[in-house]
Structure formats: structure tokens, C-alpha cells
Amino acid sequence: MFTGIVEEVGEIVDVVAGEDSARLRVRGPVVTSDARPGDSISVNGVCLTVVEPSDGEFxxxxxxxxxxxxxxxxxTAGSRVNLERAVAAGDRLGGHIVQGHVDGVGTVVERTEHEQWTTVRFRVSGHEDGGAGLTRYVVEKGSIAVDGVSLTVTEVDDETFAVGLIPTTLRxxxxxxxxxxxxxxxxxxVVAKYVERLVGARLGGQDTGTGQGK
Incomplete structure (x- = not known):
């Protein structure tokens, strides 16, 4: 489990593509400082298992x-990525509960600069239900993880949502x-998805989950 509080911005240094897989090598001296094979690290919001950690890379x-x-x-090699180690028991939960199980992808459709922050709007493209299906889990003032960053939703409609980014997050x-x-x-x-599934079962036994088994 993660909290969505990024520890460092790392870099992908190598990509080896397989037939239906890929092996990535990632540079991240902070997150590898105590990493062991089998540990979990969030890479742009995706929970991945560490193999071969050495010399600030994994x-x-x-x-x-x-x-x-x-x-x-x-x-690709050179891509910058957000990195976070799995939360340790007893640590402060500074963001929200993030599993590292990506529900879908979004696209930046608008950036509005303000004096002390930036508003960014994303269009949602769910892989199972389509954009409108995924945004049913997004609520104003609720939490969402974008590339592994815990953010508060400021606006939402059927296809898009917006967040406000402070200078620290931007930097x-x-x-x-x-x-x-x-x-x-x-x-x-994830709480929203569990609530929907439980309520759906009581109202008619329909499976309203996203169908993901990651």
C-alpha cells in the first residue's frame, strides 16, 4: 500500500521489451536506499516488484x-517517473490509501496558471467501462491518484475532472x-469501488466492479 506522497522523481534508464511484457531499469537512489528483492515500489502510480536493486537503481x-x-x-529510456516506497506500519498517512493498481489512463486537456497554483483538467479514458464509467468513482473534494500522486478533486463531470497543484507538487x-x-x-x-459493489449486491446482486484483478 502507498499514500500518494512521492519520495523522489526517478528516471527509466533501460527498457527491454518482451512478447507480452517488459523489463524496466529505474534509477532512484532514495527509494533503493533500503530496497530488497521482492519489495514494492510505485512507479508513476503502478505497484511493481523490485528485482536486482544495486547502485541506486532497480x-x-x-x-x-x-x-x-x-x-x-x-x-522509454530517459522518461522521468514518480517513485514511492510502500508505506511502513506506523508511518503517517499523508495522502490517501493508494494500492498501485491503475484503473485507467487520463489525458491532460487544460492547464490554467494562477498566482500560487495551477489547475489541471484531465479527460478520463477507462479501459473497462469508458471514461464516464470511471468518473462515477470521482467526487468533488475526494481523493484520486494521478501518476501516483495523491490529489484532491476540485471539479468533476461525466468525462473530466480537475485538480489544483501547489508549487511543491509542481516542483x-x-x-x-x-x-x-x-x-x-x-x-x-478504492473505498468508492467497495461501497458500490456492496450496495449493488444489496440492490440486486449485480457485479458493478471494474473487473480488474491486478
Missing amino acids: GVDVMGETLRRSSLAGA ETTLGERAVGSTVNLEVD
Whole structure:
């Protein structure tokens, strides 16, 4: 489990594509300072398992399912990524509960600069239900993870939602670099999905979940 509080911006240094998978090598001296094989690290919001950590870098194997559901399919050497280690028991939960199980991708459609913050609007493209299906889990003042960053929703409609980014977020995550047209990973609040499934079962036994088994 993660909190959506990015520890550092790392860099993908190598990508080896397989038939339906990929092996990535990621540079991240902070998150690898105590990393061991089998540990979990969030890479742009995707929970991946560490293999071969050494010299401030770590390898991860990405299966086809993850490539199809996230923006990691387009990862190349030199890509900058948000990194966060799994939360330790007893740590402060500074963001919200983030599983690292990406629900879909979104596209930046608008950036509005203000004096002390930036408003960014994303169009949602769910992989299972379509955009409108995924935004049913997004509520104003609720939480959402964008490329692994815990953010508060300021506006939402059937296809888009907006967030406000403070200077610290713009500076210390990759979201400051996301221009109009950029693709991001999205993870909605898991509590909303559980509530929908439980309520749906009581109202008629319909399976209203997103059908993801990641």
C-alpha cells in the first residue's frame, strides 16, 4: 500500500521489451536506499516488484496486463517517473490509501496558471467501462491518484475532472511537466469501488466492479 506522497522523481534508464511484457531499469537512489528483492515500489502510480536493486537503481518486470492498463506501455529510456516506497506500519498517512493498481489512463486537456497554483483538467479514458464509467468513482473534494500522486478533486463531470497543484507538487513530481496531451495513470479511491459493489449486491446482486484483478 502507498499514500500518494512521492519520495523522489526517478528516471527509466533501460527498457527491454518482451512478447507480452517488459523489463524496466529505474534509477532512484532514495527509494533503493533500503530496497530488497521482492519489495514494492510505485512507479508513476503502478505497484511493481523490485528485482536486482544495486547502485541506486532497480529492475522491475511489467506484465502485459499492466502495460495495457497503464502509461508504462510508452515508457522509454530517459522518461522521468514518480517513485514511492510502500508505506511502513506506523508511518503517517499523508495522502490517501493508494494500492498501485491503475484503473485507467487520463489525458491532460487544460492547464490554467494562477498566482500560487495551477489547475489541471484531465479527460478520463477507462479501459473497462469508458471514461464516464470511471468518473462515477470521482467526487468533488475526494481523493484520486494521478501518476501516483495523491490529489484532491476540485471539479468533476461525466468525462473530466480537475485538480489544483501547489508549487511543491509542481516542483517535486512529474506533474509539473505534464503538458496538454500528456497521458497519466489514474487510480480512483478504492473505498468508492467497495461501497458500490456492496450496495449493488444489496440492490440486486449485480457485479458493478471494474473487473480488474491486478
